[in-house]
Amino acid sequence: MRTGRPTPAELRALARRDPVLGAALRRLPPFPGFPDGAQRAADSHFHALARAVVYQMLSGKAAATIHARVHALTPGRRFASPEQMLALSHDQLRAAGLSGAKARALHDLAERALDGRLPLRRLARLPDDEVIARVAEVRGVGEWTAQMFLMFRLGRLDVMPTKDLGVQEGLRRLDGLTERPSPRQLGARAEVWAPLRSVASWALWRLVDETPNET
Helix, strand or coil: CCECCCCHHHHHHHHHHCHHHHHHHHHCCCCCCCCCHHHHHCCCHHHHHHHHHHHCCCCHHHHHHHHHHHHCCCCCCCCCCHHHHHHCCHHHHHHCCCCHHHHHHHHHHHHHHHHCCCCHHHHHHCCHHHHHHHHHCCCCCCHHHHHHHHHHHCCECCCCCCCCHHHHHHHHHHHCCCCCCCHHHHHHHHHHHCCCHHHHHHHHHHHHHHCCCCC
């Protein structure tokens, strides 16, 4: 359950365990640490998860616009609390630009936060697998979103999203493969990166960012 930023000694040890990844890390910008800026801007774990729901399958600009509209549905500078979210009708959420599925997901998220099925105040103290299990039970929130919450909100350093296409593509480039690895192959390859698999994930994303149009 390490969080935040690895020590220089830990990064050197990672590079020794995998010299190919180590060479990539030396070439890439320094690992910035987690959580990232967008997640720090969220004023609560509830807001961070609600924001993830809003942003799913939308471009950044469109998602930001809808998120701002949902934010404006309740008074004050903070995003809606679970109680306030449940007080909003589906029609209000739909009028803000959300799909019906996302409106139902936000209500389910709020209900779980209030009845304790999703113990938001304790999430930071729970192990990774339990956080993923609890978060992924929310309607419309799957394993990938739960893993992103672990990494970018809670700052966990040993998360490997094996189903993420960007991470798969990054490994294809790192290892010079002809095809993207399967989730199982990626998981097996990632064992050498523990306990800093989040750092490796970040590096693989950056490798794709370098030449995003490469096929």
